[in-house]
Structures are given as C-alpha cells and as structure tokens.
Amino acid sequence: MHVITLEGSYNARGIGSGRRPWLVRSAGLDALTPGGERALRGAGVDLVIDLREGSEHARRTHAIPVRSVPLYGEAPPASGSLETVYAGLVRDRGARLAAAVIAIAEHPGTAVVHCTAGKDRTGLVVALARLAAGDARADVVADYAASGAAVRPARQAIAAAQLSGLGLTDAARAASERLHLDSPAEALEAALDIVDELGGAAHYLRSHGAGDAHLAALAALAERAGGRTATVSEPVV
Structure with missing residues (x-):
C-alpha cells in the first residue's frame, strides 16, 4: 500500500x-x-466507486466519472460496535458488497473506492477485492488498520457532534466512537472469519453475483500492477 496525499480528502492509499x-x-x-x-x-x-447512500452526497467538485454502489440501502448506523456493523454487512448485504467488487473488476482502468471516512464500507469492499485477487490476508488487514491514524483526527469533532444527542451510556458511546474513528485489525479479522465460514472471499462473491470472469479480471488487475502471477481460486462445489 502507498499513501496518496489528496487536497480535499484524506485516508487515501494505492x-x-x-x-x-x-x-x-x-x-x-x-x-x-x-x-x-x-x-x-x-x-x-x-473511475470513482462511491459506496455511500444518496443522503450522504454533497455537490462534487471533481470531474472523474462516478459509479454509485450504495451498500446499506438506508442511513448508515450512527452507533453500535464495529464487529456488529461489519457482521451485518457481510451477512445481509452480500449482493451489494459483491456489486461493488464487480464494479472494480469490470472497469479496465484504475478505480478509487470510497465511502465517507474510507475505512468501514470501503474496508470491506477493498478487502474482498484484494483477497479475491490473491493478496495475502495479513497485507489486507494491515492496509485496513492503517486508516485509523488518518480518520481519527479528521472526524473526531464530527463524531462527537453526531453522538452527543443520542443519550448513549458510557460503554455504548465508547463503542460508537470506535465505530466512527478506529480501524483495529481485530474488527476486520472478525468480518473475514465470517467470510471464511461462508466459503472464503471468492466463493462469497460468486454466491452473491460475481462470475469467474470477474475474479479473473481482479487477479489480472493485481498482476498488472504488482508483478504477481495472476491466479483465481477454483469454484467451490
């Protein structure tokens, strides 16, 4: 992974x-x-792949084409634990997660994937795409965990304002602050454990609409940029 400095945004990595x-x-x-x-x-x-809901959008100041693939179908959760939110996405939004990965695979160039902070929805989509492309789980988790250092200073005041009117207990507020601001490795590990229980990243994506051609395209994209041999997991039967 490589940090990219962006004027007007943050938490960007290639x-x-x-x-x-x-x-x-x-x-x-x-x-x-x-x-x-x-x-x-x-x-x-x-190409920009935007994982946010329509209510989260503001007027865009750039001219890069955008493909919208909202994951929740409703307002994102304002409170709760990272593990619970991620488990809900993996178990209940598989078709939307796969659609976002398919958008990456179908684009012949380089896409940038984002949500609001670029750590949760983005973290899951990027993790699935990378694992399906053949990247090592340790590298995927390390990339995810790098988001916290960029997100916390950028969103701490925003999170405080969002949580202040919810009447949360101290424990619930601490969990919700972690949801908004942190990217601990164990949170993604727990989500990927669920993916593994469901057959692994490639099978998970296939079972939610991706085809072998999409997985081959992901592997080819990664090989082109990283010099690896392109490999695709065999279908689970």
Missing part, C-alpha cells in the same frame, strides 16, 4: 505499484480540489 496502483481507496471525494483530482488522475484513476 494498492499495488506506487506509481500505478491497480486500486485506490480514500475517504469521500466530494470536496476534492483540482490538485487532488490531478493526484488521482496521475495515479491512473479514471
């Missing part, structure tokens, strides 16, 4: 080659400056 990653992840891009847009285009990005 996956694969530092000069030409095969996938980029970031926080929201609505306020991207011209310099931030140039930085993304310089990394080869020519």
Whole structure:
C-alpha cells in the first residue's frame, strides 16, 4: 500500500505499484480540489466507486466519472460496535458488497473506492477485492488498520457532534466512537472469519453475483500492477 496525499480528502492509499496502483481507496471525494483530482488522475484513476447512500452526497467538485454502489440501502448506523456493523454487512448485504467488487473488476482502468471516512464500507469492499485477487490476508488487514491514524483526527469533532444527542451510556458511546474513528485489525479479522465460514472471499462473491470472469479480471488487475502471477481460486462445489 502507498499513501496518496489528496487536497480535499484524506485516508487515501494505492494498492499495488506506487506509481500505478491497480486500486485506490480514500475517504469521500466530494470536496476534492483540482490538485487532488490531478493526484488521482496521475495515479491512473479514471473511475470513482462511491459506496455511500444518496443522503450522504454533497455537490462534487471533481470531474472523474462516478459509479454509485450504495451498500446499506438506508442511513448508515450512527452507533453500535464495529464487529456488529461489519457482521451485518457481510451477512445481509452480500449482493451489494459483491456489486461493488464487480464494479472494480469490470472497469479496465484504475478505480478509487470510497465511502465517507474510507475505512468501514470501503474496508470491506477493498478487502474482498484484494483477497479475491490473491493478496495475502495479513497485507489486507494491515492496509485496513492503517486508516485509523488518518480518520481519527479528521472526524473526531464530527463524531462527537453526531453522538452527543443520542443519550448513549458510557460503554455504548465508547463503542460508537470506535465505530466512527478506529480501524483495529481485530474488527476486520472478525468480518473475514465470517467470510471464511461462508466459503472464503471468492466463493462469497460468486454466491452473491460475481462470475469467474470477474475474479479473473481482479487477479489480472493485481498482476498488472504488482508483478504477481495472476491466479483465481477454483469454484467451490
């Protein structure tokens, strides 16, 4: 993973080659400056995959084409634990998670995937895409865990304002602050354990609408950017 500095956004990293990653992840891009847009285009990005709900959108300041793939179908949870939220997404939103990964696979160039902070919805979609492409789980988890250092200073005041009127207990507030601000490795590990229980990333994606061609495309994208041999998991029968 390679940190990308973006004017008008944060928590941006490229996956694969530092000069030409095969996938980029970031926080929201609505306020991207011209310099931030140039930085993304310089990394080869020519498509934005936006995982947010329509109610979360603001007026965009960039001209990169956007494909909207909302994951929740409703307002994102304002409180709760990371593990509970992730488990709900994996178990109940498999078709939407797969649709986002399919959007990555179907795009011949480099896509940037984002939600609001670029750690939760983005973290799950990027993890599934990377695992299906053949990346090591340890590398995927380490990339996810890197988000906390960027997200906490950017969103601490926003999270405090969102949680202040919910009347949460001290324990519930602490869990909800972790939901909004942190990306501990164990949270993604727990979600990936569920994916493994369901047959692993490739089978999970196939069972929710992805085809072998999509998985082959992900592997080819990763091989092109990282110099690895492209491999695709065999179907689970």
